[in-house]
Amino acid sequence: xxxxEEDPRxxxxxxxxxxxxxxxxxxxxxxxLAPGCRLMAVLKAGAYGHGVAAVARRLWQEGVRDFxxxxxxxxxxLRSQGVKGQILILGYTPPRxxxxxxxxxxxxxxxxxxxxxxxxxxxxPIKVHLALDTGMHRLGVPWQDREAIARLYALPGxxxxxxxxxxxxxxxxxxQDRAFTRLQLDRFYDTLGxxxxxxxxxxxxxxxxxxxxxxxxxxxCTLARxxxxxxxxxxxxxxxxxxxxxRPVLSLRARVASVRWLEEGEGAGYGLAYRPQSRRRIAAVTxxxxxxxxxxxxxxxxxxxxxxxRCPMVGRICMDQLLVDLTELPGAQAGDIVTLLGREGSEEIxxxxxxxxxxxxxxxxxxxxxxxxxxxxxx
Ligand SMILES: *Cc1c(COP(=O)(O)O)cnc(C)c1O
Numbered sequence: 001x002x003x004x005e006e007d008p009r010x011x012x013x014x015x016x017x018x019x020x021x022x023x024x025x026x027x028x029x030x031x032x033l034a035p036g037c038r039l040m041a042v043l044k045a046g047a048y049g050h051g052v053a054a055v056a057r058r059l060w061q062e063g064v065r066d067f068x069x070x071x072x073x074x075x076x077x078l079r080s081q082g083v084k085g086q087i088l089i090l091g092y093t094p095p096r097x098x099x100x101x102x103x104x105x106x107x108x109x110x111x112x113x114x115x116x117x118x119x120x121x122x123x124x125p126i127k128v129h130l131a132l133d134t135g136m137h138r139l140g141v142p143w144q145d146r147e148a149i150a151r152l153y154a155l156p157g158x159x160x161x162x163x164x165x166x167x168x169x170x171x172x173x174x175x176q177d178r179a180f181t182r183l184q185l186d187r188f189y190d191t192l193g194x195x196x197x198x199x200x201x202x203x204x205x206x207x208x209x210x211x212x213x214x215x216x217x218x219x220x221c222t223l224a225r226x227x228x229x230x231x232x233x234x235x236x237x238x239x240x241x242x243x244x245x246x247r248p249v250l251s252l253r254a255r256v257a258s259v260r261w262l263e264e265g266e267g268a269g270y271g272l273a274y275r276p277q278s279r280r281r282i283a284a285v286t287x288x289x290x291x292x293x294x295x296x297x298x299x300x301x302x303x304x305x306x307x308x309x310r311c312p313m314v315g316r317i318c319m320d321q322l323l324v325d326l327t328e329l330p331g332a333q334a335g336d337i338v339t340l341l342g343r344e345g346s347e348e349i350x351x352x353x354x355x356x357x358x359x360x361x362x363x364x365x366x367x368x369x370x371x372x373x374x375x376x377x378x379x
Contacts, residue, residue: 251342269315
């Protein structure tokens with residue numbers, strides 16, 4: 001069942017990355033886009049905790065040529081791993097680092113007019129995509145500030161190769177949020193139309209992220225930036241308008257360290273927070289919040305899979321370990337594999353389930369999975 005039984009990476013706790021699922025998701029997403037629109041793979045935060053190296057290599061093999069990251073370091077890391085094609089930095093880069101952008105052939109998102117001017121002033125021409133603020137009010141030149149857009153186009157230090165915006169409410173299907181998304185789309189396309197008429201060629205255009213793909217019809221853009229969907233999970237368990245057949249890429253596994261009986265009247269773990277009514281058999285498992293697992297999970301219904309069955313987490317999650325109740329599994333022993341996220345036989349623990357229990361998004365859950373967890377690609 002586990003091909004990694006003897007794998008040195010699989011001794012304590014690890015991330016298993018299903019590269020077949022990744023390939024499948026990239027194909028499904030590409031097919032969901034309009035003709036002429038390409039998938040831009042969002043690889044920020046260590047490919048949402050999946051580890052960039054294997055993910056980037058596989059996507060490249062599958063023909064993906066456009067990537068997005070959050071910051072300069074992540075862009076340099078991707079280039080150092082031999083990734084070619086376009087790498088767009090979505091977040092802010094201090095203008096004095098424009099030379100680094102050019103040196104690594106990275107494309108920078110322009111956060112506002114001052115950012116664009118300061119980048120252009122550094123003396124090294126750089127490739128940029130203009131961010132338009134169509135209502136999120138995070139980054140971007142305000143969509144209605146046409147003169148600012150024209151001024152940026154006049155700067156010789158900026159090679160504007162694309163224009164994009166970000167939708168901030170399109171994960172919701174409420175009429176109010178859908179109307180707001182419509183407004184953002186109208187502002188975006190109006191601005192693009194004006195730019196074309198004014199001799200400011202937008203070049204590449206993009207506005208959809210994962211929920212833009214799930215909840216909007218295909219858009220007349222050249223790129224769509226998919227993050228969480230590429231990894232095969234929704235941000236939250238909510239319904240989406242389009243149902244795409246995406247498969248989770250990441251499984252999280254650890255091992256049983258030690259099994260013991262907890263006698264009636266005894267407690268277990270920090271603060272003896274677990275105090276069962278009867279004699280229970282419990283095990284220590286080799287993963288904790290120091291690996292990125294949310295500490296709040298225990299006590300919120302957190303479970304693990306062991307021998308293909310669900311076992312509850314008990315007591316408080318420690319930095320490097322946690323406790324589970326396996327009274328129903330008399331055969332369990334030290335060394336057994338425990339699944340915290342992923343499939344074992346017909347049972348599956350999904351990221352959406354854990355994120356909901358912890359009151360967060362799968363994006364946060366996955367992005368926090370720590371570097372202490374080796375990445376084990378398969379497929
Ligand atoms: C993170 C991010 C994305 C990807 O978002 P998902 O919802 O994970 O697909 C796309 N665009 C921008 C600007 C982002 O910051």
